[in-house]
Amino acid sequence: MVGEALVLLRRLQRVELAVRAAVAHRRESDPQPDDPFRGLYLSDEAVDAALAAAREPFEPWPADPVDAPAATTTDATGTPDASAARWADGRSGTRSDDRLAALAAAAGLTPLDEALLLVALAPDVDSRFEQFYGYLNDDVTRRRPSIGLALRLCGLPEAAASARLRLTAGAPLVDLALLRVDSPDRPVLSRGLWVPDRVGGWLLGTEAPESLLIGLAEPVAPTAPSPPDAEPLGRALDRAGVRLAYLRESPGGSACALAAAALDRAGRGALAVDLPRLAAEAQPAELATLLLREALLTGAGLVVGPVHGDEPWAVWSRLTAGPVPVLAYGTQPWDPTWSALAPLQVDVAPLTADERAAVWRSALPDRLADGVDPAAATAQFVLGAPAIRRAAAVAAQLAAASGDRVGEAHLRAGARTQNAAGLERLARRIVPEVGWDDLVLPAPTLSLLRELAGRARHRDRVLREWGMRPGGGRGHGVTALFAGDSGTGKTMSAEVVAGSLGLDLYTVNLATVVDKYVGETEKNLERIFGEAAGVNGVLLFDEADAIFGKRSEVRDAHDRYANIESAYLLQRMETFDGLAVLATNLRANLDEAFTRRLDVVVDFPVPDEAARRALWDRCLGDRVPRGTDVDLDFLAGAFELAGGHIRSAAVTAGYLAAGAGRPVGMAELVGAVGREYRKLGRLTLESEFGPWLPLAVG
Missing domain, CATH: 1.10.8.60 (Helicase, Ruva Protein; domain 3)
Incomplete structure (x- = not known):
């Protein structure tokens, strides 16, 4: 931190030399240099002197007399830029602690931008500059440089239009909030310039983050083991210069972990942003600018999500306008209308069984009980790497509280804590309290129930690793039908299956689903299926024939819309990734197309x-x-x-x-x-x- 401050103070010596030259020139032309009330009023002599001045009204002050005459150069736009050579010897870009040089390289600042930033920063680093600027502004109450004063100190005329553009929207100093321009109601040349505290503190070596971003964004470190797709994505960010990527996450995927690992491969840190919370803020675009600046200062990329698609356009416009790579993630397809910048799109597949096992073991080193295989114990849970680590922390706490090592029960209890709470607003959650010994059913029925539990445990291996349900956008869920008279044990059996898998049972309340208005029932079901995709549980549709009924011949509008509802359910069940049980007393009332999509059909006879x-x-x-x-x-x-x-x-x-x-x-x-x-x-x-x-x- 001391090294950064020393380098910055050396840079400010150039500002001091320019101020000395400006003060000397001002005194030569001042008709009343010894007036004790100078700066508080305008005398007749001062006005006459201004009118009689020989110099052009927008001419810069003479060059620093200490400096040798400097040749005029041009900036990136071809604009004459005398400041480039004038300030060049104050730079020390070869030093690792020269943060201003590093910031200029990262943000694409010109030498003039650096000079303007130094002029504006001077009062925050050296209090003498408050007096200097008050004197040069001819107003003791204005102790920060104005635009006109800053341009003249940088050796440019006040009327240089191209130089003024460096202090307007579209220029990096303003767009990245590295420099603020206040008093927009004043004439352009008298508007004040100031450097935000976060930027000034960072240039001096302070690492404290922007206070407005606390709770909205936090650094994320890459974790081991690294996702397999991190290497190619990191190369795309580093070598191909990709600035926007969208990671479409499947249930059980780890988009955030992949993004952090890819940024690490590209030599950057990762700043994770809670996008829904950002979109809900009163001024999301301003906060997006601060996020961009924070990532720029810390050398990080932005990991933004989860994307829902209803974020304001201004947020995407700000996030993608800077030189910082942005990796967004979500579960839905990317909509090109979200951003003018086309993203690199990457599908994030769920973790394999071996990858899940590696994450569990890395999160619980030397804490597992003998003979416990965490991957096998939690095979029925669809969890990404971050969720596994959180579940492992809960399991370790439960084991410590009981004085044991982490066992299967602790692992499953920890995994259940990662369920989203949204489904509980649409379905009733039941914590299973019964087991296989509590069922009194015929042997064939029990065999089918155990088969259902086995399908839930091994679906990743059969459907994903072995690819036995390819093509057609089919889901990787398991669906069963429990058919039998009332009281024959359908609901209890669903509870037993859920308990044997270490899952909770969610009973769908038909009162929250069926709606008399056209299309509303489908919307309610879509909300249930959508929430269930993020929950490790068994979804039970009791009295399923009420919503999974047969399609009929269309005789009127009611039949037409009833058939549309059934057709929607047929398609949605095809793509469902969870574990669903349909229970009915009237199996004959179910559409045959539903039966084809069922994995297991269990008949519950009346007991003998x-x-x-x-x-x-x-x-x-x-x-x-x-x-x-x-x-x-x-x-x-x-x-x-x-x-x-x-x-x-x-x-x-x-x-x-x-x-x-x-x-x-x-x-x-x-x-x-x-x-x-x-x-x-x-x-x-x-x-x-x-x-x-x-x-x-x-």
């Missing part, structure tokens, strides 16, 4: 007598006190009830026994069955209830 006895025993459990007269064989043989109804009757019997202050007996159980029969609209016949009939109808 042996299954009913197991269900009664399971629903009563081990903690419920049972009376000596409880006859499970009678209950299973006499009453043909599905599992859901048996559970409801067992709960009702528990309430009856608790109210009577005694164990659950046949009186409570048969009475509860009678209530269940009345709910179902079934008759209580003596042939079913036998001697317990009075308890059922009482």
Whole structure:
């Protein structure tokens, strides 16, 4: 930091020499040099002297008498630029601590731009220049240089139009907010110049970031292992001079990590920008300029996202106007109307199983329990590298709290914390609390349920690595149909499958989906599918026949729009990347086209007598006190009830026994069955209830 300040002070010696020459010239032509109120008013003598001046009104001050006469050069636009040679010997571009030279090279500043920046910066580095500028401005209250004063100190006439353009929009000093011009209501030549604190501090060696960007942008370091596409993208940024790239991210991809690694390959740091928050700010374009300047000062590139497509045009216009590479990322296709600059487009594929395993192990070095394979334990989770690292941190905390090493349960719990919360506004989240042992189902049904869980675990290998669902834009999801009468265990089975995978179950509320207005149902479903793509969970559509019904012959407008809704669902299910379960009591009402797109179809039969006895025993459990007269064989043989109804009757019997202050007996159980029969609209016949009939109808 000391070295940078010393170099900058040497640069300012050129400004001081120019000021000395200007002061000397001013005193020679000043009619009242000793007036104590000078600068506070204009005397007649001063006005007469100004009118009688021999020099041209916009002529620069004489060159610094200490300097040898300098030849006039031209700048990049061909404009005469005397300042180029005049200030050249104050540069020290070969020094590594000359930040102004580095800034000039990065921002494309001309020697005149550097000189103007130094003139404006002088009062912030050396307080004497406040007095100098107050004297030369002929106004003790104006202690910063005006445009006219700065041009004359740089050896240029005030009327030099090309020089003025260096201080207007379109010039790097202004567009990159390296220099500010205030008082726009004043005449051009009397407008003040000042250098923002962040720029002045950085030139002096300070690394504190711009305060307005705190929480909006933060540096991101490349992480190991590096994404495989980082090398070619880094070459494109470094050698091909690509200034805008769009990384289209698939679920489980790591666009931000790829961008940081590519920028590192190109010799730059990465500044990650929260684009939705930037777009929501009151003045997003101004903040975009500050982001561009921050990246320029720190030698970084901007990693911007996630892109939603509703960002203001001014934001993209500002971000892509500078010399800083911008790597945007999002999940949707790039729209050419977003920016006038065409981007390099890169598809970011999900991590492979080996890449995920490498990220998990790098995030949990020497912390995993013996025999735990993090990739296998979390194979059903679709996570990118940043999400894996966050999940690993949570898993490590959970393991430390329990005093254990990180096991499979900790890994899955950590992975679940990375789910977005948006889906919970559209579906009810259920944390699974049941397992395979809680299911009472026939062996074929259980086999299909385990197959469904296996498909979710191994879909990456089968569909992505082995490529067994190629072409057509097909998704990599797993979809199942659970068909059976009410109470046969469809919802509970979905919960068991989700629990075995370490996922949460999200039950879609049809009240939030179906809408009487045309097109609204599809919009609601699209929101659900879109949110589900970013969530590791099982999506359950209960009573699916309500929205996945058959297409019919078009007889009126209602049929036409109903068919459009079904056609949309057919297409959307084809591209879904998650795990979805459709549950229905009326399988015949589903469109056959949906059936073709299903991976697993599970039929849930009404339980037989042996299954009913197991269900009664399971629903009563081990903690419920049972009376000596409880006859499970009678209950299973006499009453043909599905599992859901048996559970409801067992709960009702528990309430009856608790109210009577005694164990659950046949009186409570048969009475509860009678209530269940009345709910179902079934008759209580003596042939079913036998001697317990009075308890059922009482």
